[in-house]
Amino acid sequence: xNYLEVSHLKKRFDKTDVLHDISFSVKEGEVVSxxxxxxxxKSTLLRCCTxxxxxxxxxxxxxxKKAVEVNGxxxxxxxxxKEFREIQHYFGLVFQNFNLFPHYSVLRNIVEPQRLILKKxxxxxxxxxxxxxxxxxxxxxxxxxxxxxxxxxxxRVAIVRALAMSPSILFFDEPTSALDPELTGEILEVIRLLAxxxxxxxxxxHEMSFAKAISDRVIFMADGYIVEEGTPKQVFEHPxxxxxxxxxxxxx
Amino acid sequence: xxxxxxxxxxxxxxxxxIWIFLLTLLFxxxxxxxxxxxxxYAWKPIQWLMKIYISVVxxxxxxLQLLVIYFGPYFxxxxxxxxxxxxxxxxxxxxxxYAAYFAEIFRSGIQSxxxxxHEAAYILGYGxxxxxxxxxxxxxxKRVLPAVTNESITLVKDTSLAFAISYIELFTEAxxxxxxxxxxxxxxxxxxxxxxxxxxxxxxxxxxxxxxxYYKI
Ligand SMILES: Nc1ncnc2c1ncn2[C@@H]1O[C@H](COP(=O)(O)OP(=O)(O)O)[C@@H](O)[C@H]1O
Ligand SMILES: [Mg+2]
Numbered sequence: 143x144n145y146l147e148v149s150h151l152k153k154r155f156d157k158t159d160v161l162h163d164i165s166f167s168v169k170e171g172e173v174v175s176x177x178x179x180x181x182x183x184k185s186t187l188l189r190c191c192t193x194x195x196x197x198x199x200x201x202x203x204x205x206x207k208k209a210v211e212v213n214g215x216x217x218x219x220x221x222x223x224k225e226f227r228e229i230q231h232y233f234g235l236v237f238q239n240f241n242l243f244p245h246y247s248v249l250r251n252i253v254e255p256q257r258l259i260l261k262k263x264x265x266x267x268x269x270x271x272x273x274x275x276x277x278x279x280x281x282x283x284x285x286x287x288x289x290x291x292x293x294x295x296x297x298r299v300a301i302v303r304a305l306a307m308s309p310s311i312l313f314f315d316e317p318t319s320a321l322d323p324e325l326t327g328e329i330l331e332v333i334r335l336l337a338x339x340x341x342x343x344x345x346x347x348h349e350m351s352f353a354k355a356i357s358d359r360v361i362f363m364a365d366g367y368i369v370e371e372g373t374p375k376q377v378f379e380h381p382x383x384x385x386x387x388x389x390x391x392x393x394x
Numbered sequence: 395x396x397x398x399x400x401x402x403x404x405x406x407x408x409x410x411x412i413w414i415f416l417l418t419l420l421f422x423x424x425x426x427x428x429x430x431x432x433x434x435y436a437w438k439p440i441q442w443l444m445k446i447y448i449s450v451v452x453x454x455x456x457x458l459q460l461l462v463i464y465f466g467p468y469f470x471x472x473x474x475x476x477x478x479x480x481x482x483x484x485x486x487x488x489x490x491x492y493a494a495y496f497a498e499i500f501r502s503g504i505q506s507x508x509x510x511x512h513e514a515a516y517i518l519g520y521g522x523x524x525x526x527x528x529x530x531x532x533x534x535x536k537r538v539l540p541a542v543t544n545e546s547i548t549l550v551k552d553t554s555l556a557f558a559i560s561y562i563e564l565f566t567e568a569x570x571x572x573x574x575x576x577x578x579x580x581x582x583x584x585x586x587x588x589x590x591x592x593x594x595x596x597x598x599x600x601x602x603x604x605x606x607x608y609y610k611i
Contacts, residue, residue, distance in 0.1 A: 194513055230519055241514035244609050245532050254528070259519035289610040307518060 143206055145170055145232070145311050145342050146191065152199030152212075153186055153366075160186050162366045164200070168311065171340040175353035175374075178363035179389060184346040185238075187363070188313050191344075192235045204232045205310070231259075233311045234304030239320045240296045242288040242303070248275070249284040252303045260307065267306070274302040278332050294325035298332055305336075312336070314345040350393045354378050362386050395575055400583050407567040408587055414484055414553045414563060415591070419546065421489035426496025431526075433497060434504065444497070451494035457558045460487040464559045484556045484563075488549070495545055503538035504530060507611075536606045543599040550592050564588075 146168040153161035161183045168174050176184050189195040191202060193210070196218060201211035209229045211219050220226050243251050249271055256267035275281045278298040288296050297317055304312060314333065318326035330352050336343065337356050347353050353360060353374065360377040362370045362385075370377055370386045381387050395403070433444040451459070464483040467473040507530055515525040554565035568584040571577075 192517055194516070227519070230517075235517045237510060237514065239510060241508075241510035243511065243514070243529055244611050245536070255518040255520070258524060258528075287609045303518070 143170065144168065144203075145172075145205060146344070147203040147206075148187075148191065148200070149203075150200035151187070151190060151197055151202065153183070153190055153195065154198040160366050161190070164366075164368055166361060166368065166371065168342060168344060170310075171342055172358045173337050173341075173343045173345065173356055174359045174361060175357040176344065176346045176361045176363060177348070177350065177353055177389075178369075182363045183366040184363055185315055188235065188315050188344070188346060192233060192313060193230070194235075204229050231307065232309060233313060234307055234309035236297070236301055236304055236312065236314045236317050238316045240288075240293070240300040242296055242300055244288050246287075247284070248280070248286050248288070248291070248299050251288070251299060252306050255303065256306050270306050271302070274305055275299075277335070278302055292325060293321045294328045297321065297329050301329075301332055301336075311342045311344065314343065314347070316346050316348065318347070318349060350378070350390070362389065364389065395571070395577070395579070397579060397583070400571060400580050403571065404564060404567055404580070404583055404587075407562050407564045410481075410561070411553045411563040411565075411587075412591070414488060414556060415546075415550055417485050418488040418492055418549060418553075421485065422492035422496055423542075425489060425493035427500055427531075429493055429497035430500040430504065433501060435522075448494045448497055451491055452498070456487070456491050456552060457555050459491055460484065460555060460558055463487040463490075480559060480561050483559065484561050488552070492545065492549060496542070499538050499541045499545065500534060503534035503541075506537055507533055533611060536609075536611065539599065539603050539606065543596065546595050546599065547592050550588060550595060554588075 144167040148167065149165050151161055151164040152159065164183075164187060166174075176187070178184055186195060190197050197210060197212060199212045202209050207221060207225060207229060209221050209226065213219050221229060242248075246254065249268065252271040252274070253264070253267040256262045256270060257264065260267075262270070272281060272284065275284055278301065280295060280298055280302070283291060283295060283299075288299070291299065297320075301312075301317075317333070318329050321329065326349065330349060333343070333345065333352075334356060345353070345357075355374075357374050360372065360374050361368055362377055362381075362383075364385050370381060370383045376382075377386065378390065381390060429444055429447070432440050433448070434441070436444070460483065463486055464475070464480065467479075468475050511529055511533070512525065515529045520529065553563055556563045557566045557569070560566060564584050564587060568580040571580040
């Protein structure tokens, strides 16, 4: 089954079309990387998929359930409220600049959403949090506040916070772009661990060698279109489109 | 009258000034938060109403508002004014006035919180109310603390405006004694009192700021 299905998605800001006709799907356990020059619409695509932006055309489904669709007369149609809330639990998002809650300790950042939204008990939520922190090597920072952590550590906490909600799909929007170069490695390492556990992921990234190593599929976007899509081998080694070759030339 | 005699005689009215100060803060801060929420998130016509309210309250003198609230019931409806109403008119006028200022302070605080905080809460599944209560408001309070300190210091001095409706707070009584004794001493006592009260206010607020220093935004 397709965990995520995006069909003929369009997005317009005021009068400019930012996404033109985007269709793709993500299967269970797949790791999909989205690459492309900045301004090509990668963030906007993730923001549409996570309902941070409304869409201007097409539709988005999770687990075969229609989440949102623009109908024949151009009106937005969402899934019924209860189903929509359920669909929102299917995915998590890791932001470029972490967006941890600064007034909460690391532990509370991870525990509170589980308790409030998943209605877990404190013991349960803390157990999940500590197990995940352990996994990313931050168990000793549970009591720290975000401002006391390095960027790389904050991003690892943000990943744990998202994972603790047990999403079926995890989106990453350039998770290493706000970090000093020497800190990107630790984040990529964590994502690699998740891939080994067959976590379904969609990753927007400029780390080409990472994308090539980790992805089952790579999507190259430019100017609001999907220009090319295929296995890492196809896209990186034998790109069919001139636009893709131009873009990749910058990175070699 | 000696300095100490004057201090002793002004004791009760000093307490009255402190009550005006404390009760006004107690009522105007929550009211300001409500107005701010309505101003930002309510149904559009309510938003406009709040905007007009804030603009009128901030655009006219507090003393005039106080007179309107005190004499209004009598002039408009012929109601008899009781002595205790004098006190509550002061509290009402001050609270309504300061709520408008606090509403604007809170609004600027809320709007200065990065949009990423809203987005992270939304993605995790927080409802609007949960997000506001747990994520936005606590950070807002930290951000607005210096502005709230300023406002509180102004309020300490503004309590003297109750003079306008002859409510016996410190300034009113100091003026009466000064006139009766033809002495500047009562004014000196009053000045020292306001100054010391403001030192305390500033001290308490800086303690609060320190206590919130466990995190940075
Ligand atoms: N809120 C917005 N309002 C108007 N234009 C926007 C907005 N967000 C993004 N855009 C425009 O959409 C285009 C794609 O942006 P974005 O999705 O951020 O690209 P990418 O993530 O690939 O760098 C850019 O031209 C950008 O200026
Ligand atoms: Mg982007």
